[in-house]
Amino acid sequence: MDSHYVCTGGCGGLSNTPGTCQAETCPKHDQPLTECHCEDTQHTEVMTQTEAGE
Numbered sequence: 789m790d791s792h793y794v795c796t797g798g799c800g801g802l803s804n805t806p807g808t809c810q811a812e813t814c815p816k817h818d819q820p821l822t823e824c825h826c827e828d829t830q831h832t833e834v835m836t837q838t839e840a841g842e
């Protein structure tokens with residue numbers, strides 16, 4: 789899989805192009821997706837990231 793963009797809010801949002809989360813029930817709705825380059829669809833490099841603050 790080439791680079792893709794995933795939501796880290798837990799909704800499972802995935803896009804092949806930059807954008808924002810489209811899931812209205814997601815904590816990160818309308819927030820930018822995070823670029824990921826994984827090849828196993830686990831998005832480990834993104835999902836293990838922790839954001840500063842709350």
Ligand SMILES: [Zn+2]
Nearest residue numbers: 795799809814
């Ligand atoms: Zn989301």
Ligand SMILES: [Zn+2]
Nearest residue numbers: 824825826831
């Ligand atoms: Zn990924």
